[in-house]
Amino acid sequence: MGRATLRDVARLAAVSPKTVSRVVNREPGVTDAKVAAVTAAIEKLGYRPNLTASSLRRARGRTATIGVVLENVANPFSSVLHRAMEDVARDHGVSILAGSVDEDPARERALVGIFAGRQVDGLIVAPASSNQGYLTAEILAGTPVVFVDRPPAGVQVDTVLIDNRAGAREAVGQVVAHGHRAIGYLGDLRSVVTARDRLQGYRDALADEGIRPDPAHVVEDLHTEEAAERAVHRLFALDAPPTALFTAQNLVTIGAIRALRTLGRQHSVALVGFDDFPLADLLEPGVTVVAQDPWAMGRLAASLIFRRLAGEYWEPAIHEIPTRLIARGSGEIRPAN
Amino acid sequence: MGRATLRDVARLAAVSPKTVSRVVNREPGVTDAKVAAVTAAIEKLGYRPNLTASSLRRARGRTATIGVVLENVANPFSSVLHRAMEDVARDHGVSILAGSVDEDPARERALVGIFAGRQVDGLIVAPASSNQGYLTAEILAGTPVVFVDRPPAGVQVDTVLIDNRAGAREAVGQVVAHGHRAIGYLGDLRSVVTARDRLQGYRDALADEGIRPDPAHVVEDLHTEEAAERAVHRLFALDAPPTALFTAQNLVTIGAIRALRTLGRQHSVALVGFDDFPLADLLEPGVTVVAQDPWAMGRLAASLIFRRLAGEYWEPAIHEIPTRLIARGSGEIRPAN
DNA sequence: CTGAAAGCGCTTACAG
DNA sequence: CTGAAAGCGCTTACAG
Numbered sequence: 102m103g104r105a106t107l108r109d110v111a112r113l114a115a116v117s118p119k120t121v122s123r124v125v126n127r128e129p130g131v132t133d134a135k136v137a138a139v140t141a142a143i144e145k146l147g148y149r150p151n152l153t154a155s156s157l158r159r160a161r162g163r164t165a166t167i168g169v170v171l172e173n174v175a176n177p178f179s180s181v182l183h184r185a186m187e188d189v190a191r192d193h194g195v196s197i198l199a200g201s202v203d204e205d206p207a208r209e210r211a212l213v214g215i216f217a218g219r220q221v222d223g224l225i226v227a228p229a230s231s232n233q234g235y236l237t238a239e240i241l242a243g244t245p246v247v248f249v250d251r252p253p254a255g256v257q258v259d260t261v262l263i264d265n266r267a268g269a270r271e272a273v274g275q276v277v278a279h280g281h282r283a284i285g286y287l288g289d290l291r292s293v294v295t296a297r298d299r300l301q302g303y304r305d306a307l308a309d310e311g312i313r314p315d316p317a318h319v320v321e322d323l324h325t326e327e328a329a330e331r332a333v334h335r336l337f338a339l340d341a342p343p344t345a346l347f348t349a350q351n352l353v354t355i356g357a358i359r360a361l362r363t364l365g366r367q368h369s370v371a372l373v374g375f376d377d378f379p380l381a382d383l384l385e386p387g388v389t390v391v392a393q394d395p396w397a398m399g400r401l402a403a404s405l406i407f408r409r410l411a412g413e414y415w416e417p418a419i420h421e422i423p424t425r426l427i428a429r430g431s432g433e434i435r436p437a438n
Numbered sequence: 439m440g441r442a443t444l445r446d447v448a449r450l451a452a453v454s455p456k457t458v459s460r461v462v463n464r465e466p467g468v469t470d471a472k473v474a475a476v477t478a479a480i481e482k483l484g485y486r487p488n489l490t491a492s493s494l495r496r497a498r499g500r501t502a503t504i505g506v507v508l509e510n511v512a513n514p515f516s517s518v519l520h521r522a523m524e525d526v527a528r529d530h531g532v533s534i535l536a537g538s539v540d541e542d543p544a545r546e547r548a549l550v551g552i553f554a555g556r557q558v559d560g561l562i563v564a565p566a567s568s569n570q571g572y573l574t575a576e577i578l579a580g581t582p583v584v585f586v587d588r589p590p591a592g593v594q595v596d597t598v599l600i601d602n603r604a605g606a607r608e609a610v611g612q613v614v615a616h617g618h619r620a621i622g623y624l625g626d627l628r629s630v631v632t633a634r635d636r637l638q639g640y641r642d643a644l645a646d647e648g649i650r651p652d653p654a655h656v657v658e659d660l661h662t663e664e665a666a667e668r669a670v671h672r673l674f675a676l677d678a679p680p681t682a683l684f685t686a687q688n689l690v691t692i693g694a695i696r697a698l699r700t701l702g703r704q705h706s707v708a709l710v711g712f713d714d715f716p717l718a719d720l721l722e723p724g725v726t727v728v729a730q731d732p733w734a735m736g737r738l739a740a741s742l743i744f745r746r747l748a749g750e751y752w753e754p755a756i757h758e759i760p761t762r763l764i765a766r767g768s769g770e771i772r773p774a775n
Numbered sequence: 776c777t778g779a780a781a782g783c784g785c786t787t788a789c790a791g
Numbered sequence: 792c793t794g795a796a797a798g799c800g801c802t803t804a805c806a807g
Contacts, residue, residue: 147578151555157491174511177716180513183536184538187537196556197537198534200533200534215533238484
């Protein structure tokens, strides 16, 4: 039992601890004979350097770890962000501590506190709370912080976003261009900034054509597949139902598709979703979406952290990643009349 | 700049470092007046305890971190495992360091080394390599290690698996029960243990009915959607093509579905897949699968770690999580004749 | 109830 | 080329 320490290695190799340290860190200027003795002792004892101890004393106390606070590591969008960040971090010999907030502001704050306490070298946050002033101390202490997916409030830091409003406008523009005038909006919680922006983009696209949306066709605060499904059923029970739907979030899109199937309307009602999802092309009809690029977002967010750590300086800014309309059929259905 | 330390807080509050430590750790026996002074100083300085320093000295040096080595944090199966582990870890106040191996044995070993060097309290590994003898030192040092998804070799540790052979037998049994005799097998790399087990289950199911599979119908070493797609095209170019397919892995299933669509045979060829995937029920026909339960696997793996950390002892064992056949249509298509 | 001393495993800053 | 001393930020084990 009991892991071998650097001292144990030094004793066995009959050298000083400092010499072992030099060998472990591949510093030059140690005789081949001592290197060999130390290497043999390391091998024999199964010695593994204690990285938490070395980071404690090492210059600037870097831990070679960054903290990543995501909506939910199990959802496809978050997990791709995570993986993209891992790839960049790995190139820098850095590991990732990740956690899920589930849209809970208290959890976001708790995770940041935990990661900061673990002395992470940088922090990437997909925020759920409405204010991140609690990060001020970390930022002043010099820890690079980057926001992804949603903008920060109360602090000025680099932020990687898509243009939600423009993306939504393009999505809705697609069904408008195919002859629709009565277009339903189905969106996430209005507490979520991106949801508000997407609703705004929906209104923009309609305003472009001088269309005034029927208030009954605008449904907010849908956060689950089931809620979206029920909302679609209610829309099509109206006297004047929409002929097209804009579903402003992943799960909402899937819930809406289920409902259209149940109603037998999947080939007659047009649908454009925000966010791509696996197998969207294999459904019938294929689902037209405005896609985000989480790979690009994750890679960019992580590289901003490493550029700051390397000493680069620039004014914190918003970095926008473009969205892309992918037409697969559902958005190109024309209205019946 | 420069983060405040416990010493700084002690100085400002005019108490000893030990008293600050007591307050931070909520140890009893400090006057209310001193607690108040310390709390105020902590607030004023924005002090955050350095967890890496405290874990260094603390009894048994626990870091409240576990390391999780997964196939790929971005794939749905791995990311659900990850999330399930996070939920359990969170109940214990423990964070997760996660990394992806991408089926690369060297990367698996590197990640384990990195996490061990960071003094994780436990290690959960979904292995890619063929031998994990390199873990012996960690295990002897008392670090709990649990394998998931695939069994270890060269070490004896708790392992959370599904019964791949029985699951495959049930999957193939489903198409046999619907009248098929010529059933194709499409599977992952034969270097992967679970792939070999699933092939064995396929053979079992056929043997149950006295069927000898046509060797031309058995295709191994498919690791991507594209490879699976091509393989299906080749199968249906044979003089005697199969009437049903067993696709022994997620991506293989999806590749096969694409190919059947291209061939216009998705409603005439039966298909059962191993592993469930999102939207399998929304495809036409719905895809019949044998589903694993990654939530249960992840939760169990993590709880085994925490039971060991709590001091429980038992002989390392294999813990099997049952699979479940989900009939959705594709597996219940009957042969033409 | 409180604090001074020693030490966790390592690296820094020196001296030889 | 090598090592003895001090210290990273905290907690342990004592003493008062």
